Amino acid sequence: MRVSDEDRDRTTRxxxxxxxxxxxxxxxxxxxxxVALTAKTYGDLLGLITDLPDEQPQVDDVVELDATHGNLKRSGDWAVPRRLRVSTKYGSVELDFSEAVVTHPVVHVELDLVYGSAKIILPEGGVANVDGFRSDYSQPKSAVPSRPRPGTLHVVVTGRSKYGGLVVRYPRKRWFTT
Known part of the structure; x- marks a missing residue:
């Protein structure tokens, strides 16, 4: 995935x-x-900072979404933080990253679901690790690779669901003509 000027600035800082x-x-x-000022991909930038300690997340880097009865949905052009904490008791969760603005290569999603399920939609080429998610009702279903790849979005999903499940996939193909 190609980097923006903001990504280069963040790495230089x-x-x-x-x-x-x-x-x-x-x-x-x-x-x-x-190298940072001429980088074209996330892989170029990551190679410059892999031997440095991780930065501590800033307050703006963590967003908490909470609902008791309603459904939580994020889609379209939305800014994705480094860490999402999502909890719902009776509703479902849909996080669509396919058109989102993601300024960092790894996003951590923590799910706390009781009776609801979660659906995560990644942009083509994105990867997700769902090994940290547990459900008493079903196993997480992922139709995307789990191994990180340089230059692609990597989502790490952790958390639990008592009676719901988790699905991770790419966007559905649209087959229509104008």
């Missing part, structure tokens, strides 16, 4: 912060900044 903490030398910083 992280590199500068690592330099100010003494984790990088001046020469390492200069070399990495040169």
């Amino acid at each position: 992280r590199l500068q912060h690592a330099f100010s903490e003494g984790r990088l030398t001046q020469l390492e910083l200069e070399d990495r900044l040169e």
Whole structure:
């Protein structure tokens, strides 16, 4: 997946912060900044920061969605945080990432469902790891790969459902003519 100017800026800030903490030398910083400012894909950027400690999530990086009886749905052009905490007692959850604005390569989705089910729709090429999700009623169903791939969205799903389930898939093909 191609990176934006904001992605490059975020990586350069992280590199500068690592330099100010003494984790990088001046020469390492200069070399990495040169690559960061010309990076085209997430894979290019990730290679520059993999040996640095993870940043702690900021308050804006965690969004909590909660409903007791209603359904929760996010679709279209919406900003995706690094971590989504979703809980519902009697409703269902649908998270459609296919047209969403995702500015980071990994999204963590924590589900707490009692009687509801969840559906997660990824953009073509996206991957999801559902190994951390448990349901007393059924096994999670995923029609997408689970192994991370450089430059693609990677969603990590954790949590539980007592009587519901989880489905992860790509968008359905539309077969119509105008």
